[in-house]
Amino acid sequence: MEHFDLIVIGSGPAGQKGAIQAAKFGKRVAIVDRRESVGGVCLHTGTIPSKTLREAVLYLSGWDERGVYGEDYRLKRDLTMEDLKQRLQITIRREVEVISNQLARNGVTTIAGAASFLDPHTIRVEGGDGKATDYRADHFLIATGTHPVRPDGVPFDDCRVIDSDGLLHLDRIPHSMTVVGAGVVGIEYAAIFSALDVEVTVIDGRDSILGFMDREVIDEFTHLLRDRGVTLRLGENVKHVAVEGEQVITDLVSGKRIRSDIVLYAAGRAGSVNTLKLDHAGVEFDRRHLIPVNGSYQSNVEHIYAAGDIVGFPSLASTSMEQGRQAVSHAFGHGVRSLPETFPFGIYAVPEMSMVGMTEETLTEKKIPYETGVARLRETARGQIMGLDQGMLKILFALEDRRVLGVHILGEGATELIHIGQAVMALGGTLDYFLNTVFNYPTLAEAYKVAALDAWNRLAP
Template identity: 55%
Template sequence: MYQYDLVVIGSGPAGRRAAIQAAKLEKRVLVVEQGRRVGGVSVHTGTIPSKTLRETALNLTGWRERGFYGRAYRVKQEISAEDLRRRLLITLDHEVEVLEHQFARNRVQQMRGRAQFVDPHTLEIAKSDGEMLRVTTASVLLAVGTRPYRPPHIPFDDEAVLDSDELLEIKRVPRSLIVVGAGVIGIEYATIFSALDTQVTVVEPRETMLDFIDKEIVEDFTYQLRDRNMKLIFGQTVESVEREPNGGKCRVTLKSGRSLQAEMVLFAAGRVGATDTLNLAAAGLEADNRGRLKVDPETFQTSVPHIYAAGDVVGFPSLASTSMEQGRIAARHAVGVPASEPPQYFPYGIYAVPEISTCGLSEEEVLQRGIPYETGIAHFRETSRGHIMGLDTGMLKMIFSLKTRRLLGVHIVGEGATELVHIGQAVLNLKGTVEYFVENTFNYPTLAEAYKIAGLDAWNRMGEGPKEAPVATAQPTDTGNTVSPQDMPLKPKKKAAS
C-alpha cells in the first residue's frame, strides 16, 4: 500500500538509530537528510564538534599537566583557530564514514533533500539536485533536532557576534569572550575557551545555573571557574549588543545599566525545534512556541498515531545517548514490534572543563521526597591516581537511603567524570547498596577508587548494616512517607524545558 514502512526525517542520533533498528527488522526504510552529509546536528554542529574542540584545547594547552608544571605551561605556545579546526575535520569525516557504512550494510535508503508533509502519509521531498518527488509511507519519525535560538535584537554577524553553530567556524581565537546563557552549551564553550586562556565572562538571567545538577556539585564547579578568573554574572539580562566600527570590540549592555566589552560574543540562550519547514499542519500536527513536538512518553507517538518524534525536538533531556534510545523505541512501535522498557536511570554528562556527570537523585530531590539518607564524598586528590595525574580538584558524591542502604544518586565533577559515572549507573539500575562499594576491589591506582572512598565515607556515617547484604530482587523499596528513587527515563517531561 505504501512505498516505505518508515520514513525518518533527520539522521542525527535518534534518526540513525531508528532507521537501523527498523531495517534490522527487515522493513523498508528511507532516511531524508537536508544537510550536505548525514549525521545531523550531533555530528556537524553539536555533540561531536564541541567535544572534539574540548579535547583539542586540553591537549594543545597542556591543561591536564598544569598541576605539575604550573598555569603557564603550554604544549603549543600560539594556538590558532586552524589548529582547533584541523582535528575537528578529521573527526567529522570519520563519524560520517562510520554512519554511511552502517546505513549501507543495513540496506537503509538515503536521500538528500528537504521533506515536508503533503498529507499524513505523503511527503514531498525537494532533493539537493533540484528534483521534486513524493513518497508514501506507513509511518514517519521526525528526528529533525534543533537549531540555536536567534532573537531579533541580537546583531549576529558571523564574525564577532555568534551563535553556537557559527562558533565552530571562527577564524581566530579571541582574547576575550562574553557568553550569554549559562546552560549546558554556554557553559561548555565558556570553559573550553577559558582553558585556551581567553578571558571569559558569562551572563545568565537566572540567579543560578545548571539547576538540574546536585547543588553541592555546582558549588564546587563554580568555585573552580572563579578560581581561574572566569567572571560569572547571574540575575542579569542582556539589553543590547553592539559592535564598534571597523571591526572593533563588542559591547554588551545589561538591563541593570552595566556595560561589558569583549572581542567576541557567543549567544547561547536556548534552542528551537527545526520543525518550521515540515508543513506540520498538513499532517494534523502543531509545534509549541519553541518548535517542539509533544509525544506520548511511552511510545513517542505524536497526536497523529503513525507519526512519531524523538530526540531534541521533543525536549528534555536532549542528550545524544537518550535520543538514540528514543529513536529505537519509536521505530519498534512504528513497525509494530514491542519495545522493552529501558533501564530506569541514565547518566547526564556536561563536557565542560572540568566535566560534570550525574545519575539518579540529587540531594535536593531526596530532601524534597522525604527520604532519610546519608552521603559519601571522595576528593580526587585522595586517590593515588589523582596524585599521579596532578589533580588538586574533582570530587565524587554518592547518596544512599538509610532505610534500604541502596544507592540513590551519584554525582561527579572533575577529570573523567563522564566515564566514571557508569559504575554508579550500573549499581543504581541493579539496586545495589553501600556494601557493594565497601566490599568490592577497584583497580589501583585509578580514579574509580573514589567510589570506594566515598562508599566508606557513607558507611562510616550510616553505621554497619545487615551482616549479609539482602538479595537485590528481594530488597524493600522506600515506601510510606518516602518515594522510590527518581524516575528519570528516556522519555520527555510532560512540559518540555524552554
C-alpha cells in the same frame, strides 16, 4: 511513488538508531536529511564538534598536564583556531564514514534533500539540484533536532556576534568573550575557552547555573570557574548588544556594560520544523517548535513519531538514541525495556560533570531519608599521578536499605566513571557493593570505594 514501512526525517542520533532498529525488524526504511552527509546537528554543529574542540583544547593547551608541570605549561604556544579545527575535520569525516557504513550495512536507504509533508502519509523531498521526489510511508519518525535561537534586535554577524553554530567558523581565538546563556551549551563553551586563557563573562537571568544538577557539584564547579577568571553575571538580563569597532558592547538591564571581542548567544534552541509543513500532516508543535509526544514518542498523529532534541528535555545525544529506538519499537509492535530513571547526564565542561539518579534537592523534596559519601579525586593514587587537584565523586544512598539513589561526579573522566554507578543503580545495588568490591589500582574508579567508606563512617554508631 516509492513506498517505505518507515521514513525517518533527520539523521542525527535519534534518526540513525530508529532507522537501524526498524531495519533489524525487517522493515523497508529510508532516512532523509537536508545535508549531503549524514549525522545531523549532533555530528556537524553540535555534540561532536564541541567535544572534539574540547579535546583539542585540553591537549594542545597542555591543560591536562598543568597539575604536574605547572600553570605555565603549554604543549603548543600561539594556538590558532586552525590548529583546533584540524582535529575537528578529521573526526567529522571519520564519523560520517562510520554512520554511512552502518546505515548501508543494515539496508537503510539514504535520501539527501529537504523533506516536507504533502499529507499524513506522503512527503516531498527537494534535492540540492532543485528536483523534487515524493515518497509514501506507513510510519514516520521526525528527528530533525533543534537550532540556536536568534533573538530579535541582536546584531548577529557570524563574526563578532555569533551563536553556537557560528563559533565553529571563527578565524581566530578571541582575547575576551561574553557568553549569554548559562545552560549546557553556554557553560561548556565558556569553560572550554577559559581553558585557553580567554577572558570569559557569562550572563544569565537565572540565579544559578544548570539547575537540574546537584548543588554541591555546581557550587564547586562555579568556584573553579571563578578561580580561573571567569566572571558570572547571574540574575542579570541583556538590554542591548552593539558592535563598536573591533569590540562588542553588551549593556545589561542593571546598567553594567561589558566589552569583549565576541559575544556568543547560547540562550536557548528551537525545534527545526519550519520547512516540514507539519500542518499538512496534522502534527502539532508548541511555541518553541518542539513536538509534544506521549510515553511511546507518538505525536498527536498516531503513525507519526518524534524523538531526540525535537521533543525537548533532556536533549542529549545518548537519550536521543534510546528515544529513537523506543519509538520505532512501539511503531512496529515490539516491546522494549528501558530504564529512564538511570539515564546518565554528561556535561563536557572543563572539568567534566556527570550524574545519574536523584539529587540531594530532589530527595529532600520527596522526603526520602538518605545519606551521602564523598571522595576527592586527589585522594586516589591515580589522581595524584595525573596531577589532579580538583574533582569529587558523591554517592547518595537510602538510609532504610542502603540502596544507591544517585551518583554525582565532577572531574576529568566523570562521563566515563558515571557508568559504574549507573550499572549498580540499574541492578538495584547498595552501598555495600562499593564497600566490598576490589577496584584496579591505581584508578580513578577507586573514588567509589573512598566515597563508600566515607559514607560508612557517617553511619557508624
